[in-house]
Amino acid sequence: MKKKRVECHYYGRVQGVGFRYWAQMQGSKFKLTGWVRNEYDGSVTVQVQGTEEQIENFLYGMEHGHRFIRIDELKVSAIPIKEGESDFRVTY
Template identity: 50%
Template sequence: MTKYLMINVSGIVQGVGFRWYTQHIAQQHHLVGWVRNKRDGSVEICVQGLEEQIKPFLSAVEAGPGEYSHVDHIKITEIKPFTANDFAIKP
């Protein structure tokens, strides 16, 4: 079953390669959507894919890209279907 999710990740997630890491993990799991920094210091992820692809993606997002990042909280909201062909990093 295809899932459409909006994910807000807060913590130390800007300036540590988090968007690049998220794009890389999404591509590994054949997911589409986008990631962007928000003005409040969080990162917003819009993702589409099969549930069995999204579960390991979410685990990787929660772990973060390395020692300089730290995820404090993840908020996941189901959203309406959208169309995307790849996983992009938005400014």
């Protein structure tokens, strides 16, 4: 199956609520690679790589699985594949 990579910018109640660790759990659950980090403006950036279906499942899980997270806005854009990545991690 063809892989793709997307960058997601999440806005809302996404810092101080376990969002990054939830993203890491979802990334691992769906066997994706990438990373997640907090931004200085209060948003969170995620880069995730996998199949279309894996990424769709990840995005759904991020919006519907954690009771403390509130996503007010999500911007998703396709970006180039990153070769050699082997896991999904929290970065700082």
